[in-house]
Amino acid sequence: MFVLCLTLLGLVSTRFATPIGPKTAAAGVAALAIAAKLAEDECDDVGIEDNMCAVLYDEQKCKRSSSYLSLRDKDEGVLPLFTTGLRRNDVESLIVHYRCKLELWDDDEGLKNGDRPDLVIDRTSRTNLGRNKYVDNLGDEDEYKHLDEKISAYRCTCRESSVGK
Secondary structure (H helix, E strand, O other), X not given: OHHHHHHHHHHHHHHHOOOOOHHXXXXXXXXXXXXXXXXXXXXXXXXXXXOOOEEEEOOHHHOOOOOEEEEOOOOEEEOOOOOOOOOOOOOOEEEEOOOEEEEEEOOOOHHHHOOOOOEEEEOOOHHHOOOOEEEOOHHHOOOOXXXXXXXXXXXXXXXXXXXXX
8 A cells, every 4th residue: 555655646746747845745645654554454454363262462453573372272371470472461452263252351360260251252153154353452442441451361262163064
């Protein structure tokens, strides 16, 4: 997208051979900034592997360049406080695979004590029609905001496919 905008801007300026004034240049820069923002990868661009239950990310929009934790079916645990990977209270975005359920706790003892999860993202229903759940930023969505950078424990489970059985 960015390259396309630059090319179009170059064609317009060379085609008409008129100098670009400050207002036109500012508008061009603003258009390029918007195009660059729109071209940024989001969680649905990143995707999730078929054998994964969910993936938790340290940064918004599921940036693979930051720390992340891939969860398989039946994975559960507590995020560590001190690590070079994904830490406790640091999850900002996530993906939950179709046919899977992700349970999250803000208290690191919640899972061990059998407490009710603080958030459940359940994609096990057949009415989801094969759609994964993509959350680009926990802090931007009202139903998830309370756990933005507060996730301490997790459990992920998946149901078997009913197709072909």
